[in-house]
Amino acid sequence: MAVGLVYVFLLLPMVVVVLAAFNAGNYFTFPPQGFSLKWFANFFQRREFMQALWLSTELAFWTAAASTVIGTAAALVLVRGRFRGRDVLNAFVTSPLLLPQILTGVALLQFYTLLKMQASYSALLIGHIVVTTPYVIRTVTATLTHFDLALEEAAQSLGAHPVRAFFEITLGVIKPGVVAGAIFAFAISFDNFTLSLFLTSAKLTPLPIELFAYLKYSFDPTAAAVSAFAIGVALVLVLGIARFMGLEEFTGF
Amino acid sequence: MNRRARLLLLGPYVLLLVVFFVAPLLLMVGISLSRESFGRLEWALTLRHYVRFFTDSYYLSVLADTLWLGLLTTAATLLLGYPLAYHLALTRSRWKPLLIVFILSPLLVGIVIRCYGWMILLADRGLINATLVEHGWLTRPLPLMYNKFGVTVALVHVFLPFMVLSLTGVLKRIEPALIEASQTLGASPRRAFFEVTLPLSLPGILAGSLLVFSLAISSFVVPILIGGFKVHVLPMTVYEQVLSVFDWPFGAANAIVLLAISVALIGVYIKVTERALRGIV
Numbered sequence: 148m149a150v151g152l153v154y155v156f157l158l159l160p161m162v163v164v165v166l167a168a169f170n171a172g173n174y175f176t177f178p179p180q181g182f183s184l185k186w187f188a189n190f191f192q193r194r195e196f197m198q199a200l201w202l203s204t205e206l207a208f209w210t211a212a213a214s215t216v217i218g219t220a221a222a223l224v225l226v227r228g229r230f231r232g233r234d235v236l237n238a239f240v241t242s243p244l245l246l247p248q249i250l251t252g253v254a255l256l257q258f259y260t261l262l263k264m265q266a267s268y269s270a271l272l273i274g275h276i277v278v279t280t281p282y283v284i285r286t287v288t289a290t291l292t293h294f295d296l297a298l299e300e301a302a303q304s305l306g307a308h309p310v311r312a313f314f315e316i317t318l319g320v321i322k323p324g325v326v327a328g329a330i331f332a333f334a335i336s337f338d339n340f341t342l343s344l345f346l347t348s349a350k351l352t353p354l355p356i357e358l359f360a361y362l363k364y365s366f367d368p369t370a371a372a373v374s375a376f377a378i379g380v381a382l383v384l385v386l387g388i389a390r391f392m393g394l395e396e397f398t399g400f
Numbered sequence: 401m402n403r404r405a406r407l408l409l410l411g412p413y414v415l416l417l418v419v420f421f422v423a424p425l426l427l428m429v430g431i432s433l434s435r436e437s438f439g440r441l442e443w444a445l446t447l448r449h450y451v452r453f454f455t456d457s458y459y460l461s462v463l464a465d466t467l468w469l470g471l472l473t474t475a476a477t478l479l480l481g482y483p484l485a486y487h488l489a490l491t492r493s494r495w496k497p498l499l500i501v502f503i504l505s506p507l508l509v510g511i512v513i514r515c516y517g518w519m520i521l522l523a524d525r526g527l528i529n530a531t532l533v534e535h536g537w538l539t540r541p542l543p544l545m546y547n548k549f550g551v552t553v554a555l556v557h558v559f560l561p562f563m564v565l566s567l568t569g570v571l572k573r574i575e576p577a578l579i580e581a582s583q584t585l586g587a588s589p590r591r592a593f594f595e596v597t598l599p600l601s602l603p604g605i606l607a608g609s610l611l612v613f614s615l616a617i618s619s620f621v622v623p624i625l626i627g628g629f630k631v632h633v634l635p636m637t638v639y640e641q642v643l644s645v646f647d648w649p650f651g652a653a654n655a656i657v658l659l660a661i662s663v664a665l666i667g668v669y670i671k672v673t674e675r676a677l678r679g680i681v
Contacts, residue, residue, distance in 0.1 A: 150487045160517025220409040247618030258424035338510035374513040381508040
């Protein structure tokens with residue numbers, strides 16, 4: 148019973164946003180004042196929201212692609228390598244996860260400004276890759292630790308080149324972790340607000356920043372439609388992770 | 401795996417981190433020690449920005465409020481999160497994957513959206529107040545937003561999943577036989593919980609609390625949107641100094657104070673989780 152109430156608390160704000168998005172009135176009341184799609188229509192007609200949505204999608208895609216490649220490679224060494232300082236390196240590569248993002252954001256803004264690189268697409272992309280790669284390393288590490296090295300060795304003793312053995316054997320086995328990591332990196336980048344805030348400009352605004360700017364001045368349910376859309380995206384991504392890796396494995400339960 | 405392969409595989413990410421993570425942070429330390437005159441940065445080694453921070457009563461009260469909100473948030477997430485984690489660790493329900501989705505989904509929904517949900521609920525003309533006033537139970541709306549109460553509620557919501565994840569990990573590893581044994585020896589379920597389960601889950605409690613506290617004191621979307629600039633916290637002063645006042649050295653000094661607190665907490669966190677993993681605590 149008490150547990151049920153905590154679940155209600157967890158889900159309530161999201162449920163309310165989705166209901167408000169489909170509600171006809173300017174203010175969300177209970178019971179709702181009738182079904183309407185006009186807020187979604189407004190969302191899809193506003194150029195600034197469409198541009199922001201496109202930018203966020205593209206950014207999340209490239210972030211996921213880059214961090215998956217870099218993160219998978221790093222995880223391979225961190226799980227299998229036997230060398231001094233491995234524990235230190237392990238802590239080092241996950242440190243962007245632990246540090247508050249506002250600090251990473253401020254530091255990167257000052258760094259980029261002094262390098263005259265501020266408010267550029269590549270600056271934003273690099274920032275996102277830095278904070279999403281540790282998540283990929285984590286999920287790939289989780290699947291890699293179950294992997295039986297004998298399989299790869301067998302392939303090599305049968306004459307396969309180590310690189311070929313990796314792509315044909317190892318990658319096939321650890322694919323769930325790699326795909327789940329990629330999806331998670333996409334989700335983190337797509338929803339990122341704190342880091343982006345410091346690395347954007349008027350011409351370079353991802354969706355969460357656009358939504359934040361909108362909310363500061365108006366309270367109308369177009370914001371709810373944008374939010375409901377993003378919640379839909381998140382839901383699809385969670386289902387993707389569940390499909391590829393299993394949520395219990397993913398969360399370490 | 402030989403040295404060359406290791407370098408080739410791990411090198412790119414380590415290089416990325418050194419250039420775009422470590423170097424910017426070191427630069428920020430440098431900026432916090434330098435001077436600003438007429439909008440230009442002058443490199444120097446001065447502690448004046450730190451002295452200003454720690455002698456100005458405004459910034460000290462901001463620091464105190466930040467830590468207080470962090471403490472409240474941590475305590476509340478622990479109280480709400482423990483029953484949830486306990487239930488999740490023990491349940492054999494076939495709905496368990498769905499419960500995990502419920503706990504994870506707030507994590508994957510952007511923070512701006514979650515704040516917006518709370519704005520719809522807590523605003524003066526929001527769902528809760530509007531419903532209460534309409535039914536005549538209230539004449540004036542309750543002050544649910546633009547104060548510390550609203551900020552704490554939203555912070556608890558944002559960081560509860562982290563607490564639940566930390567606790568479930570530890571609770572799952574407790575041997576059920578231990579609890580059964582204590583009950584066979586005559587302990588009531590209540591006593592078994594307080595004398596066996598709770599002490600064994602202490603590492604999870606500590607790890608979760610450190611994580612939530614360090615995340616809560618560095619959150620600034622929640623204070624801005626739910627606090628409406630009426631609740632001032634350290635991340636907001638960092639943001640204002642860097643992006644509105646353009647006083648970079650002082651902004652950097654504010655950030656370093658926050659950084660010092662976080663790094664200290666992270667250090668303890670790593671020690672605690674390491675020991676918890678080895679099962680010594």
